[in-house]
Amino acid sequence: MPHDHHDHDHPHDHDGLSPSGHPYRADNDAPLSYWQRMEIAVRELMIEKGHLTADQVSAQIDTMDARSPANGAAVVARAWVDPDFRARLLDDAGAASREMGFDIGPLHLIAVENTAQVHNLIVCTLCSCYPRNLLGLPPDWYKTREYRARAVREPRAVLREFGLDLPDSTTIRVHDSTADMRYIVLPARPSGTDGMTEAALAALVTRDSMVGTGLPRQP
């Protein structure tokens, strides 16, 4: 079992945090670690055996780098201006996103709508499942033990740490993502945005508002 090896030489302590309390980050000029060697070996073996090509790996990284929360923001803005699209999005978020040209892959995507009474929050308690096709790679905090453990235990306290102090009358629904079921929050359209263009509305939609740890910007 690869994880039985303990000869990787990361300097991190038991919490994986540096003395300043920040996660260590791997870099290209640090001493080669056990797990980096494994990555190189796996990649080379897969390429040499004809299972993958180096170009595929490069192209996949480019695709990943090109994804951003702007994709999700475009979907949200469309739902704000087009009631029929909103209905389709809430019915099948994957199909509605594909309508706009976004590749969602085979996974099920579910849009959950914030209203005056309900606020939705997304987490993946086991790992880091995230609507990456619409939002890009998850932010570091989404993957932390702290967020994953506490989002389902004390979501109101977690939201307060993100600067979102919701009244007790607001119902908070926490959605735990699974391997093949991802969620995206459809935030409520901010007041004072009547007559704004779809593009201007999309600029108000933040990444965190689509995870549930924030709200859209005010115009």
Added chain:
Amino acid sequence: MGGQSAGQICADQHDFALWEKRVDALMVLCSGAGFFTVDGLRRALEDMGEEAFNTMTYYERWIAAINQNLVETGAYTLEELGQRMDEIAARGPTYAAAQKEAAQENPDTNGPSHA
């Protein structure tokens, strides 16, 4: 994990290192090619136990899970992996130095353009 008590959430954000992006790409490409499912990866991650979640970084766990699934599928053997990892260790002291040289004996299969 979910439901346990834990400390304040660290809001720091950093770019991903190249090797981390490659792990991510391997995950997407190998599952897309049918070598494993995301369920298979999660099973491997869960089997690691709590210790791994406290001592390994995120992408360290992912490459371990990917490797375990690929070995189980028969994409390559543990012996091949171990031998290759030893070779890689001999190439150089850093991640960049340990990449396969572009002019080695397998001109068709080397030279990741992101090196």
